[in-house]
Amino acid sequence: MRRRRVGTSGLEVSHIGLGTLTWGADTDADAAKAQLAAFVDAGGTLVETSDAYGDGAAQETLRGVLASAVAREQLVIAGRASLPGGPLGDGAARGALLAALDATLARLGIDHLDLWQLPGFDATVPLEETLSAVQLAVMAGKVRYAGLVAPAGWQLATVAERGRTLGSITVPVSAQVEYSLLSRDVEHELLPAAQHHGLGLLAWAPLGRGVLTGKYADGTPADSRAASPTLAPYVEARRNERSARIVQAVLTAADGLGTSPLSVALAWVRDRPGVAAAIVGARDAAQLAASMAAESVTLPAEIRSALDDVSATR
Template identity: 80%
Template sequence: MRRRQVGTSGLQVSRIGLGTMTWGEDTDAEAATEQLTTFVDAGGTLVETADVYSDGKAQEILGEVMNTAVPRDYLVLTGRGGLPTGVLGDGAARGALLGALDAMLRRLGTDHLDLWQLPGWDAAVPLEETLSAVQVAVMSGRVRYAGVVGPAGWQLATVAERARTLGNIAMPVSAQVEYSLLSRVAEADLVPAARHHGVGLLAWAPLGRGVLTGKYADGTPADSRGASPVLASYVEARRNERSARIVQAVLTAADGLGTSPLAVALAWVRDRPGVAAAIVGARDAAQLSASMATEAVELPAEIRSALDDVSVPI
């Protein structure tokens, strides 16, 4: 699998990343091991996790797999913190962030994150304090690079400018955001801001929460996330008349190219300007293999243009 530079930083990642949102819920340790080995065998490096995934269980499982099946050094590990609450402060306070980081590292069984992604904007805490937590984490070796999750364009620009005044050690190199044919909101201001400041995008839910695979075109399969009590509302948010039109366009493109709707939707977002990697989740290793096979798919310009037109944000 080809690798990409994250923004203008020196960090490189596989252009498809593995998400672990369902680990600990729908994915047990054995299935997680199969997924991670499949991913690494295909040349994948970027693995994304968060302390809110299964209340930390996903990170515990990932730590177990790294200790038994896949060497830690094979991975670019990105950890996303939640909005922690503790005796040293809430939200993006320095004490809360560093405490949450240490807890994450313990669950993962590692001494550092390759990319630490900070939670959303916290107006109650001075930005300089939040950035000082990044400085401490980097200087102590617990973090190699830092990024942000779901910022607005002006928020990312503000973080980048403030970080420069601190000597760039806290400079964000990535912004993780939902981005797909069904969700192009980031293009309005975040994408231009990221490109201006040399920040790479990590696109999550690139398959429109599974809707772009076409599996929901005729209903809700019993074994799908849309049928899960935990994830049904997450999927349902991307099912509407506009989505149906876009899905039909994806199905038509896939038929014309002799490939899968999954491959078309994933290739579209993977190759959008500024995207360093598209992060996919999977029910099992076979489903993940289908995503990894997209590495060989390149969309012709006319198909990309048609998909652009049908999915223009309203």
């Protein structure tokens, strides 16, 4: 698997990342172990996790896998911070963020995160205080790089500019955002801002929450996320008439290329300007293998253009 620099930083990641949203829940320890081993064997390095996934269960599962299957040094671990509350404050307060970082490191059983992704944009806390948490974490050796989660374009630009006044180590290198053929709003403001300020995008839900695989074209499979009471609203938000047209275009492209709709959708996101990595999730090793197969797919210019047209939002 090829690797890319994240924006203009020195951080390098595999251009397909492995998400752990379902680990400790739909994905048990054995399945997680098989996934990560296959991912690393294929050349994957970027693993994304959060203390909010299963209330910490995903990180505890990852800890077990690191202890038994894959060496920590083989991975770029991106930890997504939540907005916890506690005696030191909540939201993006320095005390709350540093306490949450320590808890994440303890839960994972590691001494540092390669990428610490800060949540949201907290208007109740001075931005300098939030960025000073990054500075302290980097200087303490607990964090190598910092990124943002789902910022607006103006928020990303503000954080990047303010970070430079505090020193280069506080400037974020990435923004994790939802980006797929079904979700292209980031192209209007966020993506240009990220490119201008040298940040790379980590594309979350590049398969349109599973809709772009075509599995829902004729209904809702019993074993799919849309059939789950907890995950159904997450998937249903991407099922509408516009989505149906885009999915049909993806199916047509896949048929013409002799590949899967999943590979077409993933290759489209993976090779968009400004994208450092597309993060995929999988229930088991077989699903992950299907995503890894997209490595060999490069979309011809005419197919990419057709997909751009059918999915355009403006």
